[in-house]
Amino acid sequence: MALRKLPRQQRSRDMVDRIVAAARDVLVADGYDRLTTNRVADRAGVSPGSLYQYFPDKASIVEEVTARYVDRLTEDVVASLVDHVHEDPEAMARATAEALLSALERDPTLLRVVWQELPVSRHLDDRLGLERRVRDVLRAYLGGRQPPGSRRRDPARSSWLIVLAVESLAVRFVLDDDAPLDREELVEDLVALGLAWW
Amino acid sequence: MALRKLPRQQRSRDMVDRIVAAARDVLVADGYDRLTTNRVADRAGVSPGSLYQYFPDKASIVEEVTARYVDRLTEDVVASLVDHVHEDPEAMARATAEALLSALERDPTLLRVVWQELPVSRHLDDRLGLERRVRDVLRAYLGGRQPPGSRRRDPARSSWLIVLAVESLAVRFVLDDDAPLDREELVEDLVALGLAWW
DNA sequence: CCGTGACACGAGTGTTTACTCGCATACAAT
DNA sequence: ATTGTATGCGAGTAAACACTCGTGTCACGG
Numbered sequence: 001m002a003l004r005k006l007p008r009q010q011r012s013r014d015m016v017d018r019i020v021a022a023a024r025d026v027l028v029a030d031g032y033d034r035l036t037t038n039r040v041a042d043r044a045g046v047s048p049g050s051l052y053q054y055f056p057d058k059a060s061i062v063e064e065v066t067a068r069y070v071d072r073l074t075e076d077v078v079a080s081l082v083d084h085v086h087e088d089p090e091a092m093a094r095a096t097a098e099a100l101l102s103a104l105e106r107d108p109t110l111l112r113v114v115w116q117e118l119p120v121s122r123h124l125d126d127r128l129g130l131e132r133r134v135r136d137v138l139r140a141y142l143g144g145r146q147p148p149g150s151r152r153r154d155p156a157r158s159s160w161l162i163v164l165a166v167e168s169l170a171v172r173f174v175l176d177d178d179a180p181l182d183r184e185e186l187v188e189d190l191v192a193l194g195l196a197w198w
Numbered sequence: 199m200a201l202r203k204l205p206r207q208q209r210s211r212d213m214v215d216r217i218v219a220a221a222r223d224v225l226v227a228d229g230y231d232r233l234t235t236n237r238v239a240d241r242a243g244v245s246p247g248s249l250y251q252y253f254p255d256k257a258s259i260v261e262e263v264t265a266r267y268v269d270r271l272t273e274d275v276v277a278s279l280v281d282h283v284h285e286d287p288e289a290m291a292r293a294t295a296e297a298l299l300s301a302l303e304r305d306p307t308l309l310r311v312v313w314q315e316l317p318v319s320r321h322l323d324d325r326l327g328l329e330r331r332v333r334d335v336l337r338a339y340l341g342g343r344q345p346p347g348s349r350r351r352d353p354a355r356s357s358w359l360i361v362l363a364v365e366s367l368a369v370r371f372v373l374d375d376d377a378p379l380d381r382e383e384l385v386e387d388l389v390a391l392g393l394a395w396w
Numbered sequence: 397c398c399g400t401g402a403c404a405c406g407a408g409t410g411t412t413t414a415c416t417c418g419c420a421t422a423c424a425a426t
Numbered sequence: 427a428t429t430g431t432a433t434g435c436g437a438g439t440a441a442a443c444a445c446t447c448g449t450g451t452c453a454c455g456g
Contacts, residue, residue, distance in 0.1 A: 160377060165367060165391075180354040
């Protein structure tokens with residue numbers, strides 16, 4: 001977050017949240033390149049100067065929005081993963097694919113802003129963090145199981161491939177509506193992908 | 199391209215190329231957010247005013263850079279695809295994966311700028327065009343062949359999945375060097391993916 | 397209830413930068 | 427050659443906008 005100073009009193013903690021929420025609203029309503037500090041302040045109902053009591057610059061406000069958003073996604077997916085870690089691979093894959101899609105579908109507009117309007121480099125760390133956390137859980141899961149087929153694949157390699165491919169496909173499915181398959185079919189194909197690479 | 203006016207004489211056609219090349223250089227050397235019109239003009243050895251003889255605004259200059267870059271990628275991949283269209287699926291998949299990786303590796307810095315520094319929306323159309331062209335060829339190929347297994351899958355669906363997944367993985371492999379597999383392994387896995395989804 | 401630091405305000409400032417416009421030069425046509 | 431047109435120049439302009447700072451208000455400890 002890199003706040004300029006710690007909010008000590010309650011009202012100032014509220015203010016930080018109000019600012020972040022307002023920034024999110026501006027992103028969704030007006031898009032990233034119409035986001036100005038004055039507009040965020042307006043929407044938050046505070047003065048421009050107040051932003052800079054806690055945030056060192058405009059970028060860090062946006063950063064906070066993306067961090068909170070991606071963290072939420074991460075929690076949802078990891079939670080599902082952990083919840084189904086004792087089931088068989090197919091059920092687990094299906095549940096997690098569903099969880100990911102649901103999480104992405106909760107706020108498609110913000111997803112579009114973060115994934116496509118913002119320069120990727122502005123939230124790449126968040127994204128890498130999401131991927132790493134999911135990958136770690138998945139790798140542990142894969143490492144603890146014998147695949148049914150003949151040869152055993154490297155779990156690190158499998159999880160890298162699966163996480164990236166599934167993420168890319170799921171995001172694109174939610175953002176572009178010209179995909180030649182419906183949601184259910186996508187889930188099936190993602191499951192198949194996971195099993196094939198495992 | 200959306201040029202402001204057609205360059206008629208030879209020297210003016212040269213100038214357009216010089217400007218585009220300079221913009222590319224600035225992107226690679228300084229990054230997208232340090233790209234200013236004056237800097238591009240400097241690097242091209244022309245005056246700021248001259249940019250606006252042919253380009254309506256700064257965005258269209260960058261657009262032209264990305265369009266040329268992505269077009270080049272497209273040509274390379276489609277060419278490989280077409281060249282191997284009479285071979286068996288595995289050989290074809292391998293050749294195309296190789297071609298894609300080689301094309302991406304030719305200018306990783308520009309790839310990073312275009313894919314990660316630029317807002318995705320600024321070159322999304324280029325990207326969709328690349329995907330569509332590759333997908334069309336692939337779909338025709340898949341449609342003309344019987345898969346060895348039992349059930350026949352929808353070629354439109356397969357090609358959508360394959361193109362997106364392969365693109366995402368290849369780009370990430372080239373840009374992030376923490377992938378837990380080497381180039382050769384990646385090619386194998388991409389081939390396996392293609393065969394599994396076919 | 398007073399005093400002190402934390403908090404909030406918002407008009408203003410300084411900088412950055414995309415883009416223009418009046419003029420100069422090169423070229424083509426006749 | 428001469429004239430009209432296309433091309434090129436670059437100092438200058440105007441607008442946008444991130445961020446500051448001097449002033450005022452609030453809340454809490456004593």
